[in-house]
Amino acid sequence: MDDVVKEFLVESQESLDQLDLDFLALEQDPSNAETLASVFRSIHTIKGTCGFLGFSKLERVTHVGETLLGKLRDGDLAVNADITSALLALGDCVREILNCIETAGDEGGKEYAELVETLTALQTPGAVAAIPALAVEPEAETTVDAVEAPSAADEPDAEAPVAKAKPRAGSESGEQGNESGGSIADTTVRIDVCLLNSLMNQVGELVLARNQILQFSTTQEDSGFLTTAQRLNLITTELQEGVMKTRMQAIGTVWNKFPRVVRDLSRMCGKKVRVDMDGQETELDRTIIEAIKDPLTHVVRNAVDHGIETPEDRRAAGKREEGTVWLRAYHEGGQVNIEIVDDGKGIDVERVKQKAIANNVISAARAESMGDREALNLIFSPGLSTAKEVTNISGRGVGMDVVKTNIERIGGTVDIQSEPGRGSTLRVKIPLTLAIIPAVVVSCSGDSFAIPQVSLLELVRLDGEQAQNAIEMIHDVPVYRLRGNLLPMVWLDEQLGLHTGAPRCASDLETLNIAVLQADERQFGLVVDEVNDNQEIVVKPLGKLLQGLTCFAGATIMGDGKVALILDALGLGERSGVVARSADIVDTSLDQQSDTNAHGDSETMLLFSIDDGRRMAVPLSKVARLEEFEQGKIERTGRHEVVQYRGEILPLVHLSRILGTSAASAESGSLPVIVYTEGDKSVGIVVDDILDIVDQRLAIESQIASPGVRGSAVIQGRVAEILDIEQVVEMAGIHLPRPEFAGS
Amino acid sequence: MTDICKFCTFLLDDFFFGVEVDRVQEVLRHQEMTRVPLADDFIRGLINLRGQIVTAIDPRVLLGLPARQSEELPMNVVIRTEDGAVSLLVDDIDEVVEVDDTTFEPPPENLDGRTRALIRGVHKFPDRLMLVLDVDSVLNSQTGAGRKSA
Numbered sequence: 047m048d049d050v051v052k053e054f055l056v057e058s059q060e061s062l063d064q065l066d067l068d069f070l071a072l073e074q075d076p077s078n079a080e081t082l083a084s085v086f087r088s089i090h091t092i093k094g095t096c097g098f099l100g101f102s103k104l105e106r107v108t109h110v111g112e113t114l115l116g117k118l119r120d121g122d123l124a125v126n127a128d129i130t131s132a133l134l135a136l137g138d139c140v141r142e143i144l145n146c147i148e149t150a151g152d153e154g155g156k157e158y159a160e161l162v163e164t165l166t167a168l169q170t171p172g173a174v175a176a177i178p179a180l181a182v183e184p185e186a187e188t189t190v191d192a193v194e195a196p197s198a199a200d201e202p203d204a205e206a207p208v209a210k211a212k213p214r215a216g217s218e219s220g221e222q223g224n225e226s227g228g229s230i231a232d233t234t235v236r237i238d239v240c241l242l243n244s245l246m247n248q249v250g251e252l253v254l255a256r257n258q259i260l261q262f263s264t265t266q267e268d269s270g271f272l273t274t275a276q277r278l279n280l281i282t283t284e285l286q287e288g289v290m291k292t293r294m295q296a297i298g299t300v301w302n303k304f305p306r307v308v309r310d311l312s313r314m315c316g317k318k319v320r321v322d323m324d325g326q327e328t329e330l331d332r333t334i335i336e337a338i339k340d341p342l343t344h345v346v347r348n349a350v351d352h353g354i355e356t357p358e359d360r361r362a363a364g365k366r367e368e369g370t371v372w373l374r375a376y377h378e379g380g381q382v383n384i385e386i387v388d389d390g391k392g393i394d395v396e397r398v399k400q401k402a403i404a405n406n407v408i409s410a411a412r413a414e415s416m417g418d419r420e421a422l423n424l425i426f427s428p429g430l431s432t433a434k435e436v437t438n439i440s441g442r443g444v445g446m447d448v449v450k451t452n453i454e455r456i457g458g459t460v461d462i463q464s465e466p467g468r469g470s471t472l473r474v475k476i477p478l479t480l481a482i483i484p485a486v487v488v489s490c491s492g493d494s495f496a497i498p499q500v501s502l503l504e505l506v507r508l509d510g511e512q513a514q515n516a517i518e519m520i521h522d523v524p525v526y527r528l529r530g531n532l533l534p535m536v537w538l539d540e541q542l543g544l545h546t547g548a549p550r551c552a553s554d555l556e557t558l559n560i561a562v563l564q565a566d567e568r569q570f571g572l573v574v575d576e577v578n579d580n581q582e583i584v585v586k587p588l589g590k591l592l593q594g595l596t597c598f599a600g601a602t603i604m605g606d607g608k609v610a611l612i613l614d615a616l617g618l619g620e621r622s623g624v625v626a627r628s629a630d631i632v633d634t635s636l637d638q639q640s641d642t643n644a645h646g647d648s649e650t651m652l653l654f655s656i657d658d659g660r661r662m663a664v665p666l667s668k669v670a671r672l673e674e675f676e677q678g679k680i681e682r683t684g685r686h687e688v689v690q691y692r693g694e695i696l697p698l699v700h701l702s703r704i705l706g707t708s709a710a711s712a713e714s715g716s717l718p719v720i721v722y723t724e725g726d727k728s729v730g731i732v733v734d735d736i737l738d739i740v741d742q743r744l745a746i747e748s749q750i751a752s753p754g755v756r757g758s759a760v761i762q763g764r765v766a767e768i769l770d771i772e773q774v775v776e777m778a779g780i781h782l783p784r785p786e787f788a789g790s
Numbered sequence: 791m792t793d794i795c796k797f798c799t800f801l802l803d804d805f806f807f808g809v810e811v812d813r814v815q816e817v818l819r820h821q822e823m824t825r826v827p828l829a830d831d832f833i834r835g836l837i838n839l840r841g842q843i844v845t846a847i848d849p850r851v852l853l854g855l856p857a858r859q860s861e862e863l864p865m866n867v868v869i870r871t872e873d874g875a876v877s878l879l880v881d882d883i884d885e886v887v888e889v890d891d892t893t894f895e896p897p898p899e900n901l902d903g904r905t906r907a908l909i910r911g912v913h914k915f916p917d918r919l920m921l922v923l924d925v926d927s928v929l930n931s932q933t934g935a936g937r938k939s940a
Binding site: 250251254255493542543544586588589590591592595597598601603607608609610611 | 822823824825826827828829830833835836837838840841842843844845847871873874876929
């Protein structure tokens with residue numbers, strides 16, 4: 047393509063972005079002469095250049111627009127919503143033609159007669175109301191002719207004010223470095239992104255070479271060399287930061303599109319919504335900006351579509367008619383926080399739950415016991431649209447699950463909070479850059495692996511006896527108690543198939559190095575041979591051949607020149623089964639603040655033991671009474687042991703015999719019995735010892751169920767299995783609800 | 791195939807192979823490799839090629855040839871692909887030869903199907919045969935085989 051055309055395209059695209067903002071600003075403040083002048087100038091420049099380059103269609107459209115703008119500027123017309131809509135449509139049209147020129151080299155086949163007609167009609171004061179938006183279907187030929195005459199007449203006086211407006215521009219309206227800009231334009235250079243990327247790569251290489259030299263320098267004693275190595279180190283760090291900065295873009299480049307999105311959308315839904323922004327200048331790496339563009343757009347659309355109420359509803363709720371979507375971005379601890387806040391009706395937690403149950407995301411019982419915060423996060427599960435009805439706006443194929451996935455793909459996190467009637471806040475945290483990240487290097491079976499700091503929560507090292515006793519088993523799943531929470535353990539060498547030889551046994555462990563990783567709201571402990579050191583690593587993608595390996599996020603080159611694989615916490619979690627791929631695992635957040643509850647029936651648990659200290663618990667709500675029976679009182683009917691109890695015959699179930707390994711415990715004296723009642727029938731569950739009644743939130747439960755056991759939880763700092771009392775009764779061959787039982 | 795073509799040749803087991811010179815980025819002596827757990831067995835590891843990470847694959851495995859003796863260190867024929875470089879681990883590097891169409895013949899019909907897909911044909915030299923390795927099928931056969939590791 048011609049260089050002149052290329053330049054024209056780049057310049058025009060830039061002024062178009064500015065145009066959209068200006069149009070909206072005009073709607074807010076129609077009298078702002080400066081904005082008007084800026085808009086006029088942008089359109090005029092495009093028109094002038096495309097006339098020169100021979101793009102007649104574009105020229106025709108911009109020409110009408112310019113005429114309209116001229117009248118606005120001269121005060122012959124006042125800006126109103128219809129005019130703004132038409133002007134925005136003009137911007138879209140210009141963009142469309144420009145894209146066409148860029149891809150196909152010509153202006154494309156569309157005529158845009160409709161738009162031209164609207165723009166023309168709007169030039170007549172008072173005629174505004176008669177124009178039903180842009181839905182008119184005019185005849186192309188006649189319209190164009192009609193336009194030509196008056197606009198040509200406007201031309202001469204349109205030129206003059208432009209020149210006058212020039213010196214003032216760029217002061218208040220926030221435009222940066224466009225053609226009128228003074229100092230900014232003089233100090234900026236336009237650079238091809240490819241060049242920046244290749245610079246970035248080379249700096250990556252330099253960082254690696256620096257790491258190698260630093261490693262080498264530890265074996266050297268030559269002070270001259272050491273000083274030089276230090277200098278090299280410093281310069282490289284600074285250079286790295288500098289080059290990283292060149293790839294930084296303000297988040298405003300993404301946000302700038304939102305006022306337009308929100309305006310169109312709110313008009314479509316009949317709502318009034320204002321967009322406020324804070325921290326537009328917050329900078330992020332280009333690649334990240336690209337990656338968050340779509341998710342953020344979706345969230346903003348959601349906020350307008352589902353969050354903000356109609357003006358009537360808002361009035362009824364005692365709010366201002368105009369809703370606000372507030373975008374906020376700021377740096378915090380090496381990460382960027384982005385908040386999208388709306389002051390709408392908030393998220394209806396109950397409806398989220400119902401929807402989740404209807405879509406089989408969670409069970410009804412699970413929903414019952416779920417805390418609000420946890421339930422809110424259900425909106426991130428696949429297949430869950432919280433919109434009461436699917437509108438064309440929300441049905442864009444991008445659900446919140448995709449938003450979450452996209453954000454997590456770049457190492458970010460998403461969290462949502464909502465207050466009914468007050469609005470919702472979606473908080474996104476993302477790293478500044480993806481190219482060079484801090485990581486911890488660990489070794490396993492003789493190989494080095496890097497764990498990105500973002501997924502690493504903490505490192506735990508256990509020695510000697512501690513190591514041998516640290517791991518408890520729930521069936522065949524090893525767990526470790528980290529400050530009272532059960533942490534599923536995963537051995538890296540086993541997951542990667544590097545572990546050879548006999549299955550390990552806890553007693554021969556000398557030290558245990560655990561990297562506590564966070565993956566998809568879950569935590570798990572990754573056991574590695576050794577934890578080496580922290581390093582800034584340069585992430586290199588794996589080739590196509592290795593793309594299927596989800597356990598690795600890429601590779602990097604270590605200080606000694608060797609290649610090391612970067613572990614992917616999510617992939618490892620999925621591989622080991624700690625993080626389920628399916629959606630029904632939204633429930634086990636390790637977050638203690640969330641109201642995680644064992645099984646929803648009650649938070650009060652009866653704690654007892656069987657089998658010499660095997661701790662079990664049952665919700666107290668299932669327990670009718672606790673009794674003690676003398677051994678001698680036990681009688682037999684058929685295969686069941688029974689006692690006479692309150693004028694009835696109470697069958698007894700020895701829990702140790704049903705669940706345990708010990709055939710029969712040699713009880714002496716009295717038997718502690720848990721009486722369980724269903725309808726008007728009861729069963730006595732014989733246990734070894736009643737330990738306690740605890741009223742506490744169960745911090746974690748594991749899904750490992752077995753016959754008679756629903757799972758396990760940490761109670762009073764120790765693991766206890768949760769008894770499934772109904773199932774146990776069933777297993778004992780007693781059918782409670784059946785009437786035949788009364789006769790036995 | 792064009793009239794005159796240059797081939798970079800190498801040895802695998804007792805066979806003499808060639809790949810088009812313009813597909814070859816460079817030829818290297820043995821490089822240290824980092825194994826990739828869970829990957830297919832023909833993927834031997836990752837090589838640091840001046841800061842670029844290159845996947846090393848063993849054509850012996852793909853061609854069904856016996857495994858290399860552990861004391862024999864393989865050489866690298868680095869192939870340029872759209873998706874970065876890939877290295878073929880070979881026993882020894884031979885010279886660059888120039889051939890034309892006249893010596894070419896398609897692979898014999900009774901060649902084992904798996905191998906046949908990877909060999910485009912044979913160039914007849916007076917003293918030996920040069921098997922033309924189809925680099926693209928070598929690279930593609932891998933993506934297919936990558937399933938089990940996913």
